Amino acid sequence: MNPFRRNIPLLAFAQAMMMSSTSLMVTSAALVGRNLANDPALATAPLAAAFVSTMLASVPAAWLMHRIGRKAGFVLASFIGATGATLAAWSIVQGAFWGFVGAAALIGTHNAFGNYYRFAAADSSPREQKGRAISWILAGGVLAAFIGPNLANLGHEWIGNAPFAGGFLAVMLLYLAAAAALSLLRLPPQAEDRPDDTEPVRPLREIARQPAYRVALICATLGYGVMSLVMTATPLAMSHHHHGLPDTAFVIQWHVLAMFAPSFFTGSLIDRWGIPRILVLGALADLACVTVNLNGTSVDHFWAALMLLGLSWNFLFIGATTLLTRCYRPSEKARVQASNDFAVFTTVTLSSLSAGALQHLFGWQLVNLGVVPMLLVALGAALWFARHERGNRIQTAPLTG
Known part of the structure; x- marks a missing residue:
């Protein structure tokens, strides 16, 4: 097979x-x-x-x-x-x-x-x-x-x-x-064990100088971090606005579906439209989520916002991960993937642990306004990379496997 x-x-x-x-x-x-x-x-x-x-x-x-x-x-x-x-x-x-x-x-x-x-x-x-x-x-x-x-x-x-x-x-x-x-x-076997793999392993600092690596790291880290922060704060915000547990469970369940269900076609969209456009759409969906959250606190508002949040995470995370795979040689994958995931999940940990305190101290409106600068950075990186890709070939390491 x-x-x-x-x-x-x-x-x-x-x-x-x-x-x-x-x-x-x-x-x-x-x-x-x-x-x-x-x-x-x-x-x-x-x-x-x-x-x-x-x-x-x-x-x-x-x-x-x-x-x-x-x-x-x-x-x-x-x-x-x-x-x-x-x-x-x-x-x-x-x-x-x-x-x-x-x-x-x-x-x-x-x-x-x-x-x-x-x-x-x-x-x-x-x-x-x-x-x-x-x-x-x-x-x-x-x-x-x-x-x-x-x-x-x-x-x-x-x-x-x-x-x-x-x-x-x-x-x-x-x-x-x-x-x-x-x-x-x-x-497949680890690239380092292949007798035909003679490519040198570059220092991580050199790999990180690639525009594709930087954009992948920015979009994955900020996209996942914002999703984790807003998602974790949502049940607290819904409780504050007198929505019951069944409503909260309904919103979170649809959010999880929105995170993963688009995966059935995200890969095809990347093939058709390219990674930069998917990253841009992901950042825009996140900004749309914030806009919905700032304009109401009904169950429908929470539901629509969390659906957009899930879609945004899907586009940013899959797009960034796909882009990252084009930045390293087979012999470099362990260190590059580890550095990426350490950065991403450090951000996720910090955002998850701070969500409750931020919601308690500042409220739902400021939690959402607070993520806007991060989303603008992700959007700016995606737009810059789209222009960079149009003007030049993406700087990637050669792949042999």
Whole structure:
């Protein structure tokens, strides 16, 4: 079977399992933390542990997979996630708050590995199919919009006097299913192990001087950071404006769908229109989201704004990731991908952890106005790169695999 056709469904399935777990964490971690912690101020510590561990493990995950191979790294990470989910369920049953924090950190560590699924798909695909490969992997997240919240709802009372423990046991099974799927991957060998690979590895500073690298990093970091900030603040803003939990769940579920459903065609749009236009459209969709948020606080306003926010994230993240794959040689991919993801998920961690405080201190209007400068930077970078591409050939390193 064609490796492209074999690997993409397997990686997309693993992506769906990872995002389902993440969706469950976002839905339930703060509630579990509030129930287990002696101090209510620690309620969000488990979610913080998950975000921080993802950030800290991004570079070590790339290094480890460089040494043992991506397939082995992905399977190992699935077992780390399964261990974390099992520990989470046990901690809830036992009332062990810090055990749950540790479990969240293990799940976050798994996610650091899982964030490389998209690169594994791109690096095992022909150059002309890289954008579509990345899109199809992220499309696996569509399932997460349904699996994660339903696990939270259905698993809430599976184990008496231990809310959400059943959901985490179900997530453990999802991780094991992902491990089984990932064991069937047929990924190409690491470029450094190829006897015909004689290209020197350039310093990261030299790689980072490429316009394509800088634009990819700016758009991915700011696009993901703004999405994380606004998304995390939305439930608090909706509660402040007297919208109930069902309305909030409705808005978030549609937001998750908007994040991943466009992936079915984003790759084709990149092939047709080019990366710069997709990045520009993503930044404009983000600005439209802010405009909607500033003009009303009804459920319909939140719904429309979060749909635009999800679409924007999809275009910016897939466009930037596709652009990044054109900036490095096969022998350089580990360090370039690791540096990119460390920057992106450091920003995501900071924005997620600050969203609650910013919403509490400044309110919904200022939260939205505060992201406008970041969006203008992303839009400016995308427009500049579009002009640069028209005037000159994109400065990319030669690809040999």
